[in-house]
Amino acid sequence: MNGTLVGPLTFGSVEPNSGLKNALGKNRADVIADISASGIKGRGGAGFPTGVKWNLAAAAKDDRKFVVCNADEGEPGTFKDRVILSEYADLVFEGMTIAGYAIGATQGIVYLRGEYSYLRALLEAVLEKRRQQNLLGEDILKKKGFHFDIAIRMGSGAYVCGEETALIESLEGHRGEPRNRPPFPVDTGFMGHPTVVNNVETLAWAACILAKGPEWFKKIGTEKSTGLKLFSVSGDCARPGVYEFPMGITIAQLLKEVGGENAKAVQVGGASGRIVPAKEFERTLAYEDIPTGGSIIVLGPQRDMLHVARNFMEFFVEESCGQCTPCREGTQKLLEGIELLEQGKCSTRYLHELCALGETMQLASKCGLGQSAPNAFLSIVQHFREELMGRNNLIPAGKE
Amino acid sequence: MLVTERDRVKEDIVRWVEQYGGNRSALIPTLQELQRKYSQITDFAMQVVADALDIHPAEVYGVVSFYSFLDHRPKGKFVIRLCRTLSCDMQGKDRVARQLENDLGIRFGETTPDGKFTLEWANCIGMCDQGPALLVNEQVFTRVTPEKVHDILEGCRRTFGVYALEQKEEHLV
Numbered sequence: 001m002n003g004t005l006v007g008p009l010t011f012g013s014v015e016p017n018s019g020l021k022n023a024l025g026k027n028r029a030d031v032i033a034d035i036s037a038s039g040i041k042g043r044g045g046a047g048f049p050t051g052v053k054w055n056l057a058a059a060a061k062d063d064r065k066f067v068v069c070n071a072d073e074g075e076p077g078t079f080k081d082r083v084i085l086s087e088y089a090d091l092v093f094e095g096m097t098i099a100g101y102a103i104g105a106t107q108g109i110v111y112l113r114g115e116y117s118y119l120r121a122l123l124e125a126v127l128e129k130r131r132q133q134n135l136l137g138e139d140i141l142k143k144k145g146f147h148f149d150i151a152i153r154m155g156s157g158a159y160v161c162g163e164e165t166a167l168i169e170s171l172e173g174h175r176g177e178p179r180n181r182p183p184f185p186v187d188t189g190f191m192g193h194p195t196v197v198n199n200v201e202t203l204a205w206a207a208c209i210l211a212k213g214p215e216w217f218k219k220i221g222t223e224k225s226t227g228l229k230l231f232s233v234s235g236d237c238a239r240p241g242v243y244e245f246p247m248g249i250t251i252a253q254l255l256k257e258v259g260g261e262n263a264k265a266v267q268v269g270g271a272s273g274r275i276v277p278a279k280e281f282e283r284t285l286a287y288e289d290i291p292t293g294g295s296i297i298v299l300g301p302q303r304d305m306l307h308v309a310r311n312f313m314e315f316f317v318e319e320s321c322g323q324c325t326p327c328r329e330g331t332q333k334l335l336e337g338i339e340l341l342e343q344g345k346c347s348t349r350y351l352h353e354l355c356a357l358g359e360t361m362q363l364a365s366k367c368g369l370g371q372s373a374p375n376a377f378l379s380i381v382q383h384f385r386e387e388l389m390g391r392n393n394l395i396p397a398g399k400e
Numbered sequence: 401m402l403v404t405e406r407d408r409v410k411e412d413i414v415r416w417v418e419q420y421g422g423n424r425s426a427l428i429p430t431l432q433e434l435q436r437k438y439s440q441i442t443d444f445a446m447q448v449v450a451d452a453l454d455i456h457p458a459e460v461y462g463v464v465s466f467y468s469f470l471d472h473r474p475k476g477k478f479v480i481r482l483c484r485t486l487s488c489d490m491q492g493k494d495r496v497a498r499q500l501e502n503d504l505g506i507r508f509g510e511t512t513p514d515g516k517f518t519l520e521w522a523n524c525i526g527m528c529d530q531g532p533a534l535l536v537n538e539q540v541f542t543r544v545t546p547e548k549v550h551d552i553l554e555g556c557r558r559t560f561g562v563y564a565l566e567q568k569e570e571h572l573v
Contacts (some may be wrong), residue, residue, distance in 0.1 A: 076524040076528070077528050173425045173426065175466040236490065299490075
């Protein structure tokens, strides 16, 4: 059930809680300085520098602050967080505790997606064990005055709640509709208090960085995208599963590792990501080239790209929160457009209009969901136009 | 004294609201408990929750209607959610879907007349490397094939009907 974990992860080689012990031996500013020096950026996909985020939350003046672990892993094709939580939950909680120490928070919350309810008992048991070992609770590891505990809250099946402000709305008991930013959660987060929201993987790496030092992390990867990253690989390949690679790996290298060399295209970043056609397989997976939260869906030569576009657009029609017009109406219109293409009834001019609508959505939607909803469609139109136009709806795709 | 269903719902809600902190952020955990225990969040329950939290019932309805795991309509004891997202789709979710419909005699979005099974689509349940995948309540099944559908359903059926003598239903205990 835990999935194919291909090869050992660095997470397993780090001595448990050595990161936390190191952190508690330093002052708060130095802990954040280590995180900043490592160059780590948010592993959920958006790529905001973690050190900057912690710094802003640490600088905010408030008696109550929160650390939220975003375990609402809803992006299609992503399952690394499930594996991390199944195998290395201790490391994630350790990372949260370090974040709590660094920013001066006393409460951590894990927002676990409803689909992963079966992990809850395991996570509660790990938390209880940590409390008994004084790794959570009051005066943690005899550090006077450092109190921190972690609670688990469940999601209820809404993809948009992976967006940090929607997640906070959900924690507060509201519909998961994203807020306007600014103010950012580091300033006005859960219950109006400064809140750091970090991805599961980011927190686990934070614990590793404190254990092994920022230099270790910084020398892996590229200059702008440091360190290692977990990739969730699925689709038409011989060995799907969770892989650990340095940032900056090319898609061709990755495909070789997973046994998907004959792919026609790769969907990078899930439904909100984009299609990378075979001719661009030398591009790198890094924040400065193709940013990703780690979702890699390999598409073999037999796949119908319009079907891919349809699957993702149906996803967004379903998951759009309906709050802002470009996203709510745009996703519907694009899906109708895809249906026209399927029937072979879409004029070139109308296809151009659909693309223009997609670009409007990228600019005008309120949150990341709406801004990224047209990405898959637009990149498929860009790279696989010849597959889309003038289709004969009587012949199933791929059998012409 | 006869304890009616309504009294029981009321007692449960008051207890849950208290347990989860008594403020607005207790709303969703309370609704999740209601959904789990009663397979439905009725208008009455929403009113009671609203009273307990001192908010308008429309606020509660807004939340219930927003999340796909919460529902004001009655759901089956077993909610089957088949993942329809691309990776599971490419691994053959359509045939599993058809077999589920055939074996249950309902379409997606419907509940069997005996109130035991609800069939729904799910968006990516994070089992992309082992698809097609589905959830039965909180339990996950991976690499499901059309011929495995029968066994999965029988596993559920063993907890009620003629089998109930052997293994009592959870809510009757």
